[in-house]
Amino acid sequence: MARGGYTYIMTNKPRGVLYIGVTADIAARAEQHRNGTGSAFCKRYGLAQLVLVEPHDDITLAIVREKALKAWKREWKIRLIEESNPDWRDMADLIL
Secondary structure, three states: OOOOEEEEEEEEOOOOOOEEEEEEHHHHHHHHHOOOOOOOOHHHHOOEEEEEEEOOOOOOHHHHHHHHHHHHHHHHHHHHHHHOOOOOOOOHHHHH
């Protein structure tokens, strides 16, 4: 049976450094990033703000989406975030 997943974007401030990731448990992953244990990149740049979450029915679809987003131009990523989260609020506050 296929397991769902999420693609997500972390940042340190509005229009700041962006990190795109994939996970099966968004709440646990967001908490890891907030604690500095999610990834070395997020820890290095202080990326603790979850600004975009996209749910997927299958983890393989989430992985495909992650790879596609990583290939996007920065301006496209910012536009995607601002379409669903124009104030760049921390979505982790809603799921933790």
